[in-house]
Amino acid sequence: MKHGFTVAIVEDNYWVGQLLENYCQQCGLQVISIVSDGEQFLRDYDQLQPDILLMDIGLEGKLDGISVVQALRLSGYQMKVIMVSGTTNTEHILTAFHELDSVYFLSKPVMLPKFQAAIRKTIAEIQLERSRTSEEPQPGSAKWITVKNQKSQLPISEDAILFVEKEDKRLSRIHLVNGAQMESSSNLSDILAQSTPHMFSPFKGYLVNLRHVVSFVKESGFPTSRRFVIHLRHTSVKIPLSRDLQKEFAKLLQEVK
Structure with missing residues (x-):
């Protein structure tokens, strides 16, 4: 049957x-x-x-x-x-x-x-x-990024990555869409080299996935600040955006949207 x-x-x-x-x-x-x-x-x-x-x-x-x-x-x-x-x-x-x-x-x-x-x-x-419940849509065509996790090499779908932040010289922290986090000894440049243009470095020590960006605004509370902050889906964490990269970021974001 x-x-x-x-x-x-x-x-x-x-x-x-x-x-x-x-x-x-x-x-x-x-x-x-x-x-x-x-x-x-x-x-x-x-x-x-x-x-x-x-x-x-x-x-x-x-x-x-x-x-x-x-x-x-x-x-x-x-x-x-x-x-x-x-x-x-x-x-x-x-x-x-x-x-x-x-x-x-x-x-x-x-x-x-x-x-x-x-x-x-x-x-x-x-x-x-x-x-x-009705079935949720599955993730789209995946770009797999291999990162170092403890002693193993672990592939992660780029779509599943929300943002990555550098913790120290040896460790990065990868934040995922589902709320999970993982430490990796892969540095940001290694991750970026494997990624599509949807992964962007908006500020030193950060990578952000443009697919999950909601908006960006000028940093509030500091009148003389030259930075912007990025708002993402699935998290309340705000990612810094350099003023020097604001125009490039806005252009790429528009292409993604």
Whole structure:
């Protein structure tokens, strides 16, 4: 029986991938992608945007399954995730449930009855959410920016970034649209070099995403001030704008609008 839900499988073992595809077909699901590399999956995600993601923890390439789902969650994607792994690492399992908001953890070898139970639970959650509210639009075509997060390299969708501020010589703080913040050892120039022109440096020590700018005004309370301040969606924080950059900023903002 077809359910009308799409599935992407990220699995670096060919035979396990084929088994999961067969299970999906038996459950009436449409498999739209099977890939083994996490970075490749992130690049393709905008074209896929599956309802359900079957994610292996151990993958080919630089990113493991946990890092891939973290990147998607930080970038605002809310697909349902079923983690699939042969790990007995308790930390990985707890991370899958508490940090990644996965609905199920399937241990390898994956048996059909447990797979069916995971799918039933996942579909029930999707249907419940759809009955409560109309679906919010998914983020648009993503430009992925890779930042250093502790000892790993973590991709983040540019659209998900609200602004970035330099904390000290070694750390930057990235503020995200969903209210989350993360420290990164990537400096502002590294982030800017990977970005589209929508990321702009309005003042020393800051980057701002023009997509999320509401307005900018002359700094109040200081009659002699040469600065402006930028108002953003999703936050009450005001970002400084140099007077020397005001005209360039206004032009770019108009192009975005």
